[in-house]
Amino acid sequence: xxxEHRANGGVAGxxxxxxxxxxxxxxFDREVIPSWDDRGWLLGFLKDRHVPCPRxxxxxxxxxxxxxPECGEPLCLRVGLSTPRFGWLLIAVAPGLFSGVCAAxxxxxxxxxxxxxxxxxxxxxxYLAEAFGVLSCAAACVxxxxxRVFLGWAARRQxxxxxxxxxxxxxxFVALLASFV
Ligand SMILES: [Zn+2]
Numbered sequence: 001x002x003x004e005h006r007a008n009g010g011v012a013g014x015x016x017x018x019x020x021x022x023x024x025x026x027x028f029d030r031e032v033i034p035s036w037d038d039r040g041w042l043l044g045f046l047k048d049r050h051v052p053c054p055r056x057x058x059x060x061x062x063x064x065x066x067x068x069p070e071c072g073e074p075l076c077l078r079v080g081l082s083t084p085r086f087g088w089l090l091i092a093v094a095p096g097l098f099s100g101v102c103a104a105x106x107x108x109x110x111x112x113x114x115x116x117x118x119x120x121x122x123x124x125x126x127y128l129a130e131a132f133g134v135l136s137c138a139a140a141c142v143x144x145x146x147x148r149v150f151l152g153w154a155a156r157r158q159x160x161x162x163x164x165x166x167x168x169x170x171x172x173f174v175a176l177l178a179s180f181v
Contacts, residue, residue: 088158096140103133125179
């Protein structure tokens with residue numbers, strides 16, 4: 001099974017039709033176990049049709065079982081959007097991930113100077129900011145984990161949720177700055 005057996009592209013109109021369960025948005029998905037009916041549709045679709053394995057690029061033409069013979073990835077037949085729309089999801093998780101990075105960077109000085117004595121240690125607001133960053137990052141991870149629910153919402157609702165996430169972070173940031181004034 002060498003490079004000569006790799007497909008050099010899907011047949012027009014079939015892109016995204018065959019997909020491994022683990023794609024950009026599927027890193028945490030459980031393995032998809034196709035039913036016998038699904039297998040029949042998948043194998044029928046691939047009969048005499050050149051379609052690359054979405055994981056390794058191996059040509060799946062005339063596949064005999066719902067698993068890539070090259071990389072072993074289980075495969076299923078799906079209906080998908082021709083252009084997946086992850087924009088609002090990315091916008092919604094971005095402030096949480098950024099807050100998580102800030103919390104990680106802040107953790108060391110908070111720990112290092114925790115016993116600096118009255119008036120010399122980090123102000124209480126910094127500890128609150130640290131807690132907010134950790135919680136915010138955890139919320140972003142939960143949102144990513146539950147992304148299928150989010151992606152199932154109408155674009156307007158996704159936009160409102162993403163805007164709410166940003167608003168909460170902007171308010172928290174302004175409150176942090178105000179605590180030093
Ligand atoms: Zn493969």
